[in-house]
């Protein structure tokens with residue numbers, strides 16, 4: 001295994017984890033379920049191999065909600081912080097919520113996804129491309 005590159009924790013501190021190696025590319029997802037899961041305008045999630053994530057404490061405190069068939073949103077059952085998202089069809093990969101990292105991400109978002117479902121009060125496109133639904137530039141490429 002390579003060295004620890006990222007550390008994260010939930011708001012109450014019960015869930016703590018480390019990541020080894022690089023995070024996948026990321027953007028902002030404005031889809032309706034991401035807005036509801038985050039409580040704000042969009043989510044920022046990066047893919048990482050499950051084997052590269054090590055929970056130090058609190059893994060048993062993580063609850064899962066199936067937001068669409070086969071897609072699970074995993075959060076701290078004590079404080080509600082979103083921790084990661086997982087898909088039944090991709091069991092080796094999870095999508096870490098970048099907002100819960102305590103270490104710098106060291107990269108910038110590449111695109112807006114599901115701009116067609118965005119909140120009416122959010123218009124800051126910046127210089128990133130915005131796609132009505134899936135953003136092709138964000139296709140998962142994860143370090144093994």
Ligand SMILES: [Zn+2]
Nearest residue numbers: 010012076079
């Ligand atoms: Zn917590």
Ligand SMILES: [Zn+2]
Nearest residue numbers: 029030031034
């Ligand atoms: Zn989304």
